[in-house]
Amino acid sequence: MTQMNLLHIDDDIIIINKQSGLLSVPGRYIKDSAVSRLAERYGDILVIHRLDQDTSGILVFARNKAALTGVQQQFEKQTTRKVYEAVVLGRVKGNMGCINMPIIVDWPNRPLQMISHTDGRYALTRWNKMAEEDGNTRIELHPKTGRSHQLRLHMQQIGHPIVGDTLYAGAGAELEPRLKLHARELDFRHPVSGELFEIVCQPDF
Structure with a gap:
């Protein structure tokens, strides 16, 4: 489908590769989004999780309430496995690491988030170095939690x-x-089926 690569569809779920720059759900001022585009073609679409507008990659939607509950519970119980790929500024020391910094919304500067060791919510990210490229570093990111802007903020903090x-x-x-x-x-x-899905979608950068 145009500007949204359809990875899988059945009676219960739809999986896409969302491009960078497209909202996951309609915003206050921008109505165009992954969910609205899917709804135009496939009818009612229920939101399981989201990606930031600027983040690309795998996004799963439900087509009925049972599917919504079934997948959402896996995210909430942290039984899903999520891997992100990123290029970060500078040469990262070491080959792997763990970032454990609690996150809270920066209310005066929304949508920015910030670290707060007193009021923030638990947020954990593990990372592995892949390669160095032109003075920057390509890394894998393994978020244990799914806080807003978690990966972006955690990498900035280190x-x-x-x-x-x-x-x-x-x-x-x-x-x-x-x-x-x-x-x-x-x-x-x-x-519904209980089949293990292991979705892989490589980045275009």
Whole structure:
């Protein structure tokens, strides 16, 4: 489908590869979104999870309430497996690491999030270095939790914001064509059949 690569569809779920720049759901001022485009073609679409507008990659929607509940519970119980791929600024030291920093919304500066060790919600990200590229680093990100802007904020906090991140990377980020963050892999069980889905969708950067 136009600008949304359809990865899987059946009577219960739809899986797409969302492009960077497309909202997952309609916003206050922008109505065009992944869910609205799908609804035009397939009828009622129920939102299971979301990706930031600037993040590309695997996104799953439900086509009925039973499927919605079945997949949402897997996200809530953290039984899904999620892998993101990103390019971050600078050369990251070491080959792997773990970032455990609680996150809360930065109310005066919404939609920005911030770290708060007193009021923030638990947020954990593990990372593995893949390669160094032109002075930057390509990494895999394994979020244990799914807080808003978690990966973007966590990488900024360790001094390596994601390339093209206009919210957290500072000066020059807007010169990049896109945020280099992609939801590459997602494992979960089909809400009706129980079949294990191991979806892989490689980034285009």
